[in-house]
Amino acid sequence: MAGKIKWVTDIEKSVLINNFEKRGWIQVSESEDWNFYWMSVQTIRNVFSVDNGYRLSDDQIVNHFPNHYELTRKDLMIKNIKRYRKDLEKEGGPLAEKDENGKYVYLDFVPVTFMLPADYNLFVEEFRKNPSSTWIMKPCGKAQGKGIFLINKLSQIKKWSRDSRTSTFVAASSGKEAYVISLYIDNPLLIGGKKFDLRLYVLVTTYRPLKCYMYKLGFCRFCTVKYTPSTSELDNMFVHLTNVAIQKHGDDYNHIHGGKWTVSNLRLYLESTRGKEVTNKLFDEIHWIMVQSLKAVAPVMNNDKHCFECYGYDIIIDEKLKPWLIEVNASPSLTSSTANDRILKYNLINDTLNIVTPNGEMPESRWNRSHQKEVLGNYEILYDEELAQSENADRDLRSRSGQSIASKGVKANNSARPHLATWK
């Protein structure tokens, strides 16, 4: 097609609009012909709903996969990961190896989680094994820390279940207001005595074959209140939740840095205090988690070629420097809380657009451009399944030692990062 890309968005964020305008793209309304639609998850639901029956034409791109919720809804993500593990186990591959305690050696990267109310009995069984544990309850479909609470007694969950039976339980039984309950990471890594989580961005351009990119400029989100694992603080959400949306209500919220610390700061701190080797291992494991979570959903994803998605990964690191996947967001916040935040998010969108619309043009047959030189910006290739498979033949045997399982093809385009072979 000739001419400029026509864009629409239903998210009025300057980091988006400035990027479109910088490219000289033309803004149109939703009812007109459009090529590029940056939409909210609500809109994508309508676009792809059965009633609507809308089909994207060759010159249209949207920023979500139709069933992104397979990854981004807390309950479905868990379900898919559990299924993925079982499948691997059935195949008997080395990936599904378990240790003497029955835990997966390579695939134990989400905290123990149950669906409620469906898995209530399983949860009770698990809870009784370890009655002093703390659990975190999250509504499946909500984001930004809404509706989250902690429990450390069975009576609390019983009370909740009684209450919800009378009020929202009707909805719950239909599966829409379901909760997940996860073992709370009660030994998080603290820096300066404060708890934090990591927000990292991953771009997926296709699921089959899987091709994903990792954004180098993620950040840590710090709690403004000191972390104390004591249960008397359980009610103080500021201690436990790092979402900016929650933290903004804390008295100590700082509008200059917004409680955000760059990943490069984290790396410098960890290398200085813990050493280079364990720090590299941590980051390798984080990349591993991302690829595995994407592989877990790849078979069920509707791999519509008009779609791409930029996910916000939330990861917590425990004091043993083991990373845990907490959740994946389909619409990472594009609101900028500080000046640096605005720069980061502007660049994130800019680099994303450079990959999904190379040269600022509408890719009419984007499957043919896979070997074209890409402008990655701050992205690096996280996994390229096609490349990995082509390299499979000559590397197959070596990987069986477990040394470089599934590291094949990972960032193969980026030979400057040799330490990736440390993946396990």
Add this chain to the structure above:
Amino acid sequence: MDEGTELSSTIAQIVHKLSGSQLHFQMERQAKECLNHPSVQLETLKEDVKQYLRKSGWEKKLQNAVYQELNMIHTSGNPIAPPEHIKEPLTYMRKAQASWEKRILKSLNSMCTELSIPLSRKRPINEQKELLTKWNEMGTDEPDLSHFRPVYAPKDFLEVLINLRNPNFDNSDQPSATSHWGLIQVPLRVKDLSELREFFSELSLGYGQLGIEESSQVPQDIFENEHARIGRKVLADQDSAAAEQYIRQGSPTELRAELWGLILNVTSDPEDIMYYEQLTTSVIQHDLLVDNLFYKDVKLTASNDDYYFVFEDFLYQVLLCFSRDTTVLEHFKYNSATPPKSYIRGNLGIEEFAVVYPPNGVIPFHGFSMYVAPLCFLYNEPPRLYSVFREMYMRYFFRLHSISSSSSGIVSLCLQFETLLQTHLPQLFYHLHEISAQPLRIAFKWMVRVFSGYLATDQLLLLWDRILGYNSLEIIAVLAAAVFAFRAENLMEVTSLAAAEAVLADLSTLKVIPLLQIFLFATVT
């Protein structure tokens, strides 16, 4: 004085300093214990004990302690020199420092009177308990600090330095090309570029260097691996002098905390941890007015800093302990400053009722906490963080806010900076002079804070590596000049101080080592 006398005087000083030290007692105990060791025979007692101490690593510890003392001796150590000459040999500098101190103290006292807050008070028991429970989260406390203001800020101090004059020096001549056009008007000897090149020879392009992308010599990753290997060897040897030499080429990130500790001869023995705990106890027991100043300073600086906000609580702990630490007073022997005195109520001016206030003799100013902040990236245990900071302060940082003629003193650094600019970037210097944007007005705050809070932390640490490696602060004057050289083109276009400040407002993207290398070794002379 001949070399021999000087040497024996130095030896005498060091022996005096070390006798009665913790190390002395530890070695004595070891020597006694080793008598039971089979390798120690009565006939060869002296040699055997020496041999034993060598093998058990105590000789290395003694060597490091001697080396540390040697590093602290800055004057020629003439045994007949009066103590004030060791503090500062030039009378006019001493006088200027004394009158500056008077001003600070007056300002502190008037704050006390104005707010009717005592300099110090014992906390009631319940208050002590409360502080103890929130020791690790003092940052969440929001006391009303609106009445407190920093006693002074770097720019107040700069005014004092600008007005500094040597009464024996006549600078009434008409300004000429050879006269000094900068703000600092005292005649001190500073290094010229060729002397700097010699002094910082390990920074030249012929050496491998951490903090650069690539070098012309060996591929950078090969150098980095080899350098890290040597670094581990240096650490295994536990030799301060070797570590100091090594770190001139930069420290690998993962070895830095230990290397700095070794160079500064900071130990983490149970005694050190106990000492830190004693300091925390005295913080809990007594409330000092300066606590509020530290508190306010952290809130105004580190708490708002993208890199350091995370460490807010550590900063309170370290700074409050610091103010109670009387071992800090030791450094006033070689610092031109003198600890301020206060008098017990009702006994104003009576010498026997005088007490040093604050107990460590250091009155904080705006930005003081930035001396501690970068260290939080290296040490995650407050006692060790504290020890390293105290040593850094007593070796280097005190020089940045006292008036002295030391080559690492702030006056010399200012002069060094201005001289470098005037000599090697005369057009830029003249231009900025003409538009009343004196470069020192911009660079002064960088130097007073050792660039902390201005550079990205990784770059800052690479810079501080070199301070430790050369045991000198002169590198920061060179860097300040190098920053101006780097932005010279933009600066030539500005027409006001504000515009020049804007050009130099963000230093967080600068790469320190290449800048230093270019300025030192690629400037055409």
